[in-house]
Amino acid sequence: MNDVKLAVLGGEGTGKSALTVRFLTKRFIGEYASNFESIYSKHLYLEGKQLNLEIYDPCSQPKKAKFSLTSELHWADGFVIVYDISDRSSFAFAKALVYRIREPQTSHCKRAVESAVLLVGNKQDLCHVREVGWEEGQKLALDNRCQFCELSAAEQCLEVEMMFIRIIKDILTNFKLKEKRRPSGSKSMAKLINNVFGKRRKSV
Numbered sequence: 001m002n003d004v005k006l007a008v009l010g011g012e013g014t015g016k017s018a019l020t021v022r023f024l025t026k027r028f029i030g031e032y033a034s035n036f037e038s039i040y041s042k043h044l045y046l047e048g049k050q051l052n053l054e055i056y057d058p059c060s061q062p063k064k065a066k067f068s069l070t071s072e073l074h075w076a077d078g079f080v081i082v083y084d085i086s087d088r089s090s091f092a093f094a095k096a097l098v099y100r101i102r103e104p105q106t107s108h109c110k111r112a113v114e115s116a117v118l119l120v121g122n123k124q125d126l127c128h129v130r131e132v133g134w135e136e137g138q139k140l141a142l143d144n145r146c147q148f149c150e151l152s153a154a155e156q157c158l159e160v161e162m163m164f165i166r167i168i169k170d171i172l173t174n175f176k177l178k179e180k181r182r183p184s185g186s187k188s189m190a191k192l193i194n195n196v197f198g199k200r201r202k203s204v
């Protein structure tokens with residue numbers, strides 16, 4: 001079974017828990033405990049594979065070394081970065097997170113393939129008080145090789161599900177790429193062993 005680890009990050013109150021809970025239970029509750037972090041688990045069947053999905057939903061800790069993120073970066077295979085379209089400061093926070101994830105040192109420290117990132121403008125139902133344009137989100141995503149969508153955890157169940165499925169599929173694609181790019185150490189070793197012992201065996 002494949003393990004897929006996804007971190008849902010973003011500014012305070014942007015709807016990280018609402019999106020996660022919506023995906024896991026199809027429900028929108030409205031208020032979510034925000035003083036502890038959670039890792040949720042879900043078994044999924046996607047693209048012919050059984051997956052063990054883990055979703056990390058951090059608690060709000062505005063003072064936590066803002067963009068250090070070191071443990072999350074090492075833990076996660078992909079990121080959902082959430083901002084609130086009615087709150088410009090949350091977009092600035094999301095931008096800083098995207099830059100942090102895409103920093104060359106970060107991208108290369110552990111990974112042969114860039115992490116999958118999906119930027120989400122949440123609370124689309126509040127578009128009458130919108131502070132961040134759709135184009136701004138789209139541009140930030142394009143410039144930083146991220147996927148992008150706007151949606152509403154409060155009003156859209158299917159879109160939220162599709163959003164999570166999209167990022168999980170990207171992660172699976174990355175797993176395949178990594179597999180391809182992995183130096184064929186094990187294969188070469190098998191060849192070597194075969195060359196040395198295989199031939200001898202023939203002569204016995």
Ligand SMILES: Nc1nc2c(ncn2[C@@H]2O[C@H](COP(=O)(O)OP(=O)(O)OP(=O)(O)O)[C@@H](O)[C@H]2O)c(=O)[nH]1
Pocket residue numbers: 010011012013014015016017018019029030031032033034058059060122123124125126151152153154155
């Ligand atoms: N109108 C509207 N409100 C939303 C939406 N998603 C979440 N909210 C509300 O926004 C508030 C914060 O939602 P949370 O899911 O707790 O946000 P969070 O990012 O997990 O919050 P912290 O953990 O405190 O950072 C709650 O009052 C939610 O009901 C949405 O799509 N539309």
